Amino acid sequence: TQLLEQSPQFLSIQEGENLTVYCNSSSVFSSLQWYRQEPGEGPVLLVTVVTGGEVKKLKRLTFQFGDARKDSSLHITAAQPGDTGLYLCAGARGNKLVFGAGTILRVKS
Amino acid sequence: GAVVSQHPSWVICKSGTSVKIECRSLDFQATTMFWYRQFPKQSLMLMATSNEGSKATYEQGVEKDKFLINHASLTLSTLTVTSAHPEDSSFYICSAREGGLAGEQFFGPGTRLTVL
Numbered sequence: 001t002q003l004l005e006q007s008p009q010f011l012s013i014q015e016g017e018n019l020t021v022y023c024n025s026s027s028v029f030s031s032l033q034w035y036r037q038e039p040g041e042g043p044v045l046l047v048t049v050v051t052g053g054e055v056k057k058l059k060r061l062t063f064q065f066g067d068a069r070k071d072s073s074l075h076i077t078a079a080q081p082g083d084t085g086l087y088l089c090a091g092a093r094g095n096k097l098v099f100g101a102g103t104i105l106r107v108k109s
Numbered sequence: 110g111a112v113v114s115q116h117p118s119w120v121i122c123k124s125g126t127s128v129k130i131e132c133r134s135l136d137f138q139a140t141t142m143f144w145y146r147q148f149p150k151q152s153l154m155l156m157a158t159s160n161e162g163s164k165a166t167y168e169q170g171v172e173k174d175k176f177l178i179n180h181a182s183l184t185l186s187t188l189t190v191t192s193a194h195p196e197d198s199s200f201y202i203c204s205a206r207e208g209g210l211a212g213e214q215f216f217g218p219g220t221r222l223t224v225l
Binding site: 099 | 113115141143150151152153154155158200202204213214215216217218219221
């Protein structure tokens with residue numbers, strides 16, 4: 001059983017469209033992180049959310065942490081081909097990061 | 110942000126040989142380093158956690174005699190895949206954390222291992 005359920009697993013959209021990726025759990029996390037990974041490279045941290053209800057913006061990306069700190073979402077506005085990649089959410093539990101299954105995003109021009 | 114390097118970036122070896130992968134924190138001291146394994150188009154799977162100067166803690170199902178981890182200094186951890194077999198072929202990624210539990214993990218660029 002995946003501790004962090006991430007959806008959708010795969011998303012193929014046209015340039016300019018909006019999208020949302022969800023990360024849900026029945027467990028509480030002290031913090032939650034979102035990463036973007038390109039093929040053959042390591043994950044790159046996009047944001048860390050810590051406080052329940054927190055909303056953070058990074059240009060066209062908006063991250064939200066649920067009030068109960070069990071879920072999070074990543075919303076991308078006006079997606080661009082450069083946004084293509086694997087998006088991973090990860091929750092901090094004790095000494096470790098628990099990763100979601102990942103969302104493969106493909107933005108077509 | 111902090112930089113973590115891995116060497117080699119890719120390696121091809123024959124079945125039965127051992128391969129060592131290095132993970133270095135370049136501009137900070139990493140009290141804890143983590144080793145992950147990733148299959149194509151899948152998420153990261155934690156293999157083990159290592160603290161400098163102590164034995165690594167392995168996740169369930171990961172053979173400690175197969176995947177030897179050494180964290181000899183605050184800037185270097187190594188993963189040795191012993192007697193590698195084709196099923197060990199994968200993308201191995203390390204991360205390093207400065208400080209305690211609240212510290213951020215910084216990921217290396219990964220090492221692609223192919224066992225023939």
